[in-house]
Amino acid sequence: MKRVLLIVSGGIAAYKALELVRLLTKAGYGVTSVLTQAGAQFVTPLSLQALTGNKVYTELFSLTDESEMGHIELSRSADLVVVAPASADILAKMAAGLAGDLASTLLLATDKRVLVAPAMNVRMWEHAATQANMALLQTRGVLVVPPDAGPMACGEFGPGRLAEPPVILAAIEAALGVGGPLTGKHAIVTSGPTHEPIDPVRYIANRSSGKQGHAIAAALAALGARVTLVSGPVEIGDPAGVQTVHVETAAQMLAAVEAALPADIAVCAAAVGDWRVADEAPHKMKKDGGVPPALHLMENPDILARLSAPGPQRPKLVVGFAAETERLEEYAAAKRARKGCDWIVANNVGGTGIMGGEENEVLLLSADGARAWPKAGKIEVAAKLAAKIGEFFA
Numbered sequence: 119m120k121r122v123l124l125i126v127s128g129g130i131a132a133y134k135a136l137e138l139v140r141l142l143t144k145a146g147y148g149v150t151s152v153l154t155q156a157g158a159q160f161v162t163p164l165s166l167q168a169l170t171g172n173k174v175y176t177e178l179f180s181l182t183d184e185s186e187m188g189h190i191e192l193s194r195s196a197d198l199v200v201v202a203p204a205s206a207d208i209l210a211k212m213a214a215g216l217a218g219d220l221a222s223t224l225l226l227a228t229d230k231r232v233l234v235a236p237a238m239n240v241r242m243w244e245h246a247a248t249q250a251n252m253a254l255l256q257t258r259g260v261l262v263v264p265p266d267a268g269p270m271a272c273g274e275f276g277p278g279r280l281a282e283p284p285v286i287l288a289a290i291e292a293a294l295g296v297g298g299p300l301t302g303k304h305a306i307v308t309s310g311p312t313h314e315p316i317d318p319v320r321y322i323a324n325r326s327s328g329k330q331g332h333a334i335a336a337a338l339a340a341l342g343a344r345v346t347l348v349s350g351p352v353e354i355g356d357p358a359g360v361q362t363v364h365v366e367t368a369a370q371m372l373a374a375v376e377a378a379l380p381a382d383i384a385v386c387a388a389a390v391g392d393w394r395v396a397d398e399a400p401h402k403m404k405k406d407g408g409v410p411p412a413l414h415l416m417e418n419p420d421i422l423a424r425l426s427a428p429g430p431q432r433p434k435l436v437v438g439f440a441a442e443t444e445r446l447e448e449y450a451a452a453k454r455a456r457k458g459c460d461w462i463v464a465n466n467v468g469g470t471g472i473m474g475g476e477e478n479e480v481l482l483l484s485a486d487g488a489r490a491w492p493k494a495g496k497i498e499v500a501a502k503l504a505a506k507i508g509e510f511f512a
């Protein structure tokens with residue numbers, strides 16, 4: 119029997135944790151639950167205990183609990199740790215690595231995958247602090263079931279409502295490798311910039327952070343796919359549960375992608391350098407007071423176009439990205455035709471710090487036409503794209 123450790127933190131959505139427990143036990147999972155102090159304001163330990171059939175843990179320093187089951191043991195005896203609802207507070211504690219109570223201590227001590235289902239007021243969810251915490255947690259491999267948008271208990275409208283329990287159950291099953299829609303599929307994702315050397319100490323690069331591509335890799339893995347992430351040089355960490363290959367140049371990225379074939383899915387989110395320096399200097403170039411050197415550039419191989427080319431190795435679904443500053447749909451449609459990929463995720467990078475930022479505003483272009491998605495965090499965009507890919511293979 120697979121075991122889930124469910125941490126219920128504070129918030130009006132905590133009552134939905136009871137429904138989640140009911141679904142989990144009905145599906146045959148063993149559930150042990152932990153209530154934070156704030157969570158206990160919304161549901162009682164008794165109701166959780168009745169539904170799980172197990173003791174509910176609430177305090178960090180309880181001698182009886184320590185002799186029964188220490189917190190390290192508690193955090194490791196489960197197959198998956200789930201935080202639902204996850205409040206802004208517990209997400210911030212996780213991001214900062216705090217361990218002042220039982221729930222945060224378990225989250226710091228666990229060696230298992232962690233899945234969070236955030237729920238909070240829309241402004242708290244959209245706050246830069248929460249979004250930065252989410253981005254950081256996801257780069258560490260924390261799986262996310264994004265909140266739903268809709269009217270909230272506080273009277274406001276927007277994203278922040280806890281995802282519905284059946285959706286959380288599906289994400290739990292995918293994380294445990296039980297029947298996710300992409301189970302058995304191999305996905306290759308490219309992410310980040312490339313560095314094209316000028317000489318041993320200088321290079322040409324771009325502002326890509328890798329946040330969107332890494333989030334897509336994690337989101338595909340959460341739906342059960344085996345994921346190979348080919349990443350250019352980025353500041354963020356490798357997502358958990360994903361095989362990450364680190365490269366520097368476009369040529370290395372192409373070689374790593376080709377080595378990872380065959381695949382069912384390819385998502386090219388990397389901002390591959392269009393050109394490399396044709397005559398890379400073997401030694402550091404010195405200024406000698408004369409004319410500054412001119413760089414002779416040559417075009418890099420187009421990884422997306424290679425993957426999209428017909429042939430036995432072509433993945434069934436190839437998704438490209440288009441970064442445009444104007445005439446988004448028109449340019450993206452032309453790019454889709456030119457490269458031969460199935461879908462294009464077009465983003466407008468002309469506006470406010472999309473590149474390198476936490477948010478993305480995209481248009482999904484396929485043979486069926488164009489669909490504009492509302493501006494959302496990169497994690498939400500990734501989850502939505504992964505879900506669409508899941509539907510494609512359904």
Ligand code: CTP
Pocket residue numbers: 308368386387388389390391392418419420421422423437438439440441442453
């Ligand atoms: N891409 C790639 N290999 C390259 C260049 C681009 O795989 N050598 C992929 C990117 O990962 C992305 C898409 O192609 O999925 C972007 O296409 P690109 O031609 O780079 O478009 P832009 O540079 O955004 O636009 P353009 O050159 O048309 O202005």
